[in-house]
Structures are given as C-alpha cells and as structure tokens.
Amino acid sequence: MAGQWILLQCRTEIRTDEGVVIFEGSPHKAKVLYGNLLWTGALALSKFFATSSAAPPVKGRSCLELGAGTGVVGLTLGSMGAEPVFITDNEPELLLLMKKNIEANNLSDRVQTFCLDWADGKSFMQQLPDLVVAADVLYEGDGSMFCHALAKHLRIGAEAYVANHHNPDKCEAICTMVRGAKFHQPDLSPMEHIQIFRLSRPISHNL
Numbered sequence: 347m348a349g350q351w352i353l354l355q356c357r358t359e360i361r362t363d364e365g366v367v368i369f370e371g372s373p374h375k376a377k378v379l380y381g382n383l384l385w386t387g388a389l390a391l392s393k394f395f396a397t398s399s400a401a402p403p404v405k406g407r408s409c410l411e412l413g414a415g416t417g418v419v420g421l422t423l424g425s426m427g428a429e430p431v432f433i434t435d436n437e438p439e440l441l442l443l444m445k446k447n448i449e450a451n452n453l454s455d456r457v458q459t460f461c462l463d464w465a466d467g468k469s470f471m472q473q474l475p476d477l478v479v480a481a482d483v484l485y486e487g488d489g490s491m492f493c494h495a496l497a498k499h500l501r502i503g504a505e506a507y508v509a510n511h512h513n514p515d516k517c518e519a520i521c522t523m524v525r526g527a528k529f530h531q532p533d534l535s536p537m538e539h540i541q542i543f544r545l546s547r548p549i550s551h552n553l
Contacts, residue, residue, distance in 0.1 A: 359450065360384060364396045366421050367450040371443045380485070381415030381440045388415065388481035390540040391509035392422040402505060404428040407476040410499055412462065412492070413483040417444040420479065421451055429456035432471065436463035464495040474499055478506040485510075496545070506545040511538070 360368045371382030395401045405427030411420035412434060420433035431453075433444050444459045451457075463469045478499050483492050500506050 362389060362392060362418065362422070364392055364422050364425065366392070366418060366425055367447070368416050368418050368421070369443065369446055369450060370416060371439065379437060379439060380482075381413065381435060381437060382443055384416055384418060385482040386538060387509040387511055387540050388418045391419050391479060391481045391507060391542060394507070394509070394542055395419075395422060395426065401507075402477065404477065408473075409477045409479065410434065410471065410475040412464070412478065412480040412495055412499070414444060415440060415482070417447050417457070417459075419481055420457060421447060421453060423477075423479070424453045424457040425451065428477070431457040432460045432475070433457060434460045434462035434471075436461060436466075436469070462495070464491040467498070470495065470498050474501040474504065476504055478504065479508070480506070481509040483508070483510065497547075500545065500547050502547050504546070506543075508543045508545065509540055510543075511540055 360370065362368065368384060370384060371379065395404060404423050407428050409420060409423045409428045409431045411417065411423075411432070414420055414433035414435050417433040420431045424431045433448075435441060435444070438461075441459045441461060448454050448457050448459070460471065461469060462471065478496060480492070480496070496506060496508075
C-alpha cells in the first residue's frame with residue numbers, strides 16, 4: 347500500500363521551536379505530495395499562535411486545520427490546550443503521516459485526523475469549530491475551492507487564520523489588499539515573505 351510505504355519511509359524527526367515533533371514524508375513514488383513536507387507558512391503560523399500577542403487564546407477551543415499536510419499547525423494548537431483539534435487533508439498518505447505525528451506528540455486525546463476534500467461538500471464537517479487555520483494552501487488554481495471550504499466551516503463568531511508566502515495572484519482570493527503588502531526585509535525571496543490573514547464572517551443584521 348502507498349500509505350504503508352510513506353509511513354515506513356518517513357524522514358528523521360524535526361522538532362519545531364514550539365517543541366512539536368514532526369516527521370516529514372519521503373517523496374511519493376507515484377504522485378507529487380506537497381503536504382508531506384514542512385513549509386514556511388505553517389512554521390510561521392505555529393510561531394504566531396505560540397508567541398504573538400495578536401494571536402487569540404486557543405485553550406479549550408475547538409480547531410480545524412484545512413489542508414494540514416504534516417499537521418504541524420493543528421498539533422501546535424493541541425499542545426497549547428486547544429481541543430478538540432481536527433487536522434484534515436484529502437490525501438490518504440498524508441492522513442497516515444498526520445496520525446504518526448499525533449502519536450509522536452502524545453496528542454491523540456485531543457487531536458484527530460479527518461478526510462476532508464475541498465471539492466466534495468459531502469466530506470465537510472458538520473460541527474463547526476471555534477477556530478479555523480490553514481497554511482501554505484494557496485499555490486495552485488485560483489483559490490476558489492479553498493475559499494469555499496473555508497466559508498463553509500467558518501461560523502458567525504468564529505475566526506480563521508491563513509498563512510501563505512507572498513503570492514498576490516493566489517492570495518487575492520482571500521484579501522484584495524495583498525499586492526500592497528510591505529515587508530521589513532524586502533530582499534528576501536517570496537517564499538520567505540509570509541503573510542498571515544485573519545478572517546471572520548460578518549454578522550448579518552437581517553432578521
């Protein structure tokens with residue numbers, strides 16, 4: 347099985363600055379899996395929640411990570427006391443990888459995997475979380491499928507935080523002001539310029 351193969355071929359463990367243990371997957375033999383690696387947006391979003399005064403409290407809050415890949419953001423939230431946390435993806439190999447990372451961090455009591463396909467509304471979760479997170483998800487297509495899945499899981503009163511490298515052509519799907527972004531270190535590559543977007547659903551005044 348491909349799933350067994352990726353589990354047996356996991357790379358050496360990586361420990362993030364927040365103390366979360368992550369195994370990356372080795373390249374798949376039959377298809378490209380971007381999510382089996384740690385990317386800068388996910389690491390930046392994890393650090394944001396752990397260290398930034400602008401981050402919301404997460405302890406005791408239910409969380410959903412869309413397009414989780416290795417699951418590092420959701421695992422960081424789980425290690426900070428968020429529960430329950432659902433880390434989701436639509437690739438079977440990545441779900442197996444995430445389960446390994448849950449076990450590596452002893453977080454099976456509060457973090458779970460869930461198969462969620464942005465293109466399949468039937469796979470969407472029925473119970474909406476307090477907090478939705480996603481990182482490094484805007485790199486192919488026009489972002490519309492991700493935005494649809496995000497909107498369907500973002501209830502009134504909840505928040506979403508999305509981290510992505512500076513990619514105006516893709517990130518305009520969630521923020522029209524992305525092209526005007528300014529960075530403290532403009533000479534860095536676009537992959538090192540990470541933007542974090544805070545999103546919420548406006549309260550309707552219609553009775």
